[in-house]
Amino acid sequence: MARSTGKTLNSVQDDAAQGFIFVPLGGTGEIGMNFNLYGCDGAWMAVDCGIGFAGPDMPETEILLPDPAFIVAQRDALLGIVVTHVHEDHIGGIARLWPQLRCPVYATPFAAAVIRRKLNEAGLTREVKLNIISSGGAFVLGPFQLRYLAMTHSTPESQALAITTRYGTVLHTGDWKFDPSPIVGGVSDEAGLKALGDAGVLAIVSDSTNATVEGHSGSELDVKKSLEGLIMDLPGRVAVTCFASNVARVAAVIEAGVTAGRHIALIGRSLGNYIAAAQESGYLTDAPDFIPEKAIGSIPDDNLLLLVTGSQGEPRAALARIAADTHPHAVLGEGDTVIFSSRVIPGNERSIATVRDGLAKRGVNVITDDDEFTHVSGHPARDELRKLYRLVRPRYVIPTHGTWRHLSTHAALAEEEGIATVLVENGDVLQFGPGSPAIVDTVPTGRLAVDGERIVPLKGGIMANRRRMLFNGAVIGSFALDGAGKLCGMPKVSAPGLLDDEDSRLRHEVESEFRDMLGKLHAEFRKNEADYITAAKAGLRKIIGRHFGKRPLVEVHAIQI
Template identity: 70%
Template structure:
């Protein structure tokens, strides 16, 4: 990092080369700025984990020089890590009114919420965190008040786009401020750090107002109960579904805590003020099926979400059955396919008609397709494009597309240190990166011992040997072996054979080992591992419990 200490640098720690976990650093002459702090969902390659976070260790070691955390918008992949990672950052947070309202609600669930100072910046507002001069630029996205961030230092200006699109009918929120983008381009932009999610998609992403019209035409044609699931943060989509429900003569019930939280945050920020009263969850059963619309969390198949519980018929109040309809009004985040298909299959087994985008027009993306990227390039005219926010195929596709449009590019990965020098940005160093896992109330490393043991148990099982010894280390009674998921198919004779072999091994241990409890436990553990491996052909996690009598 020495080469970049005196200069203007960019360091992605999450969200570059992957979907989710957006966490970016900008440095200037030894001072730092963080942009977004998101979470991600685990995929099939990490079944031992559910929620992933970027590891902030690099910047946490320098937090005295971290001037602030600036939020571009209120999606989970940009703010979902704040409540868990802020204790390592301990810096002020800067956000628009809506994002601030959402963040406050998340922070209220943790003990340190009163310590976090949130500065509210109006959409399109400017503020100083010297040596950084910062300006929000209004962008349209699938949540209100999405902002690009113009970051200006004595070395020049970089535009961090955040998530965005062009949409003249966003239903709720501002249209992208093309005049501000053109003005920024007139002044000169060193580089644009650019959303790549839809770089492989031709044409235009589509308009939210067209989805609203589609719902207004679709819902009156459907009978039975209707449940629609979308991202709770997509306030425009929520508003469109509620309006369509009113046209169809349906009362709306919110099912899922995050929907209630996002709608309350939206109302605090001045949105959704004219929606009708919602049906409380415990009164859903009192509404006739043809007059009920359920707005439900769980569009990504999250195991504990409302839609997953409805599909499994375990929700206390919300029930779907034969002839009812379930509409999935959201894109599938890569890695969530299996979970979503499982929920949809469970619904179909219950006789529910599952409706997805493509069958009916129920979704448009909040990210720019290629025509929108080209339009932004012409407005901003950056010297370089640095693709971010996407998997490698998305980044490399945008890099190639930018070159087709006459703009130089730089492909980077999480941990790369990019110096904005006179000859253009270049990777000059790298810093450590990693992944953390939310494990109940604690945060643990994805590659650490806790998750490694969890993964081993998942695929190979766990075996526990229990035994009693006296003060001389002699066995008292017969050892017992338990192995959930491994030994259930064995009959009583086979189980006894396991335990007798374990007993013989313990009785053959040298007397010197018997006087050392730790050495005795290690030897017992190793012996039990050999027995199980020989008989079952597996290498499970092995533990022994020793009781001294």
């Protein structure tokens, strides 16, 4: 399980030109932001392009993206993005990063329907070549012979990807599980996996999310039955929250609601988008007509089921607004129930607890998977990983999709089964061939932050200043100068987060000290406006430091009169 060092080549471009390599830029060593590169004979291919969610330790932003700079520098050789399934941590970055990547996208019909909606929102529909590949279909991208293999997951048409080159075959699993009774879609293609193994597989690059969990992940059918029993017996309004992209769970909740005789309302725009895409692709076609949000109040409480987004405590999602009593239509209170049909993604514990606490304060009964059987994972537990190994019989296992704890535990399991492993993390260059798989190089990696309509470096000046403002505040000093550079009147100081309207005495002290400091600046500063502004900022920063013990972001504005 030790990391292989191998031979370091002069450049990663040479690695790709002379062999078959794997370079994860996101999702390996972390949860989310899955973005994987495969290079062969000078050509490149990306598998998935997802987003991640910033936790409470990054209050300056909400959505994260993997930094594609390495592949953008050679995007002429990028043949396409191949999508394994529609979860946001695998497709959420496509529309946002495509203007930098500018390559075709390959996806199954359902994934294409979801991606098309995202591209339309971004105004990219006409620019992106979106190629639809049937579930289990085969296609070729340059030196890569590709075949989808259907896998069960919590959303339809999840695919593993068999990647065959002249150096051998690698199976990139995507997200998967073995479920004999999926609610939506078919079972995993075990016959196809065995046939692939019979032909010979060099390595599996596999989901490690549940590598620490012994046994089996469980069946969606069992969750559906449990939800039906729960909802049938509950009084008042019932709300169920899960991921909008978990179409299997959405289907189970809808069926449970119908069985309980409840009308169903969708709360959250993403739910409507995913259900529309699913129906366009032939799924959920027997779903009932949904109650519009504005009509919720016309349905008796005991006959109403709300399907709500926001299971991870996202502050802008529908459930957080319901918990804060700020949603314009959906209201929950004493005697109502919210069922969390989801797991807690690491890093979201605090935000989820805040939402649950808000619901409890309103008298809402909160049910989680700690209380009742409301959730099964869409990822393989250890028995399923063992089964995959025995079907495919790879020479190597490359754990991905998880934190380092997940990856190392997965590697230990594979080695217990007699399979060699190589542990990689984002930025490692793993050469599959020629020769034995080994890490031969590294590339720069990083994270980008989605800031409204733009994308900025997470560690760049904008986000650094945002974080500084969050913890230390911001101060703006304004003053007027005459033609000779002499101060006119009293400067004004605005300090959001430090001074409020009731601090008139303290504000006057700060402004008076700022005036005195400006008046004492050396005459030489007055000859150069830039030098004057720099000296004024430094002086105001010292004044604020003395009064508040803080180092806020400081700006000054000089007005010439």
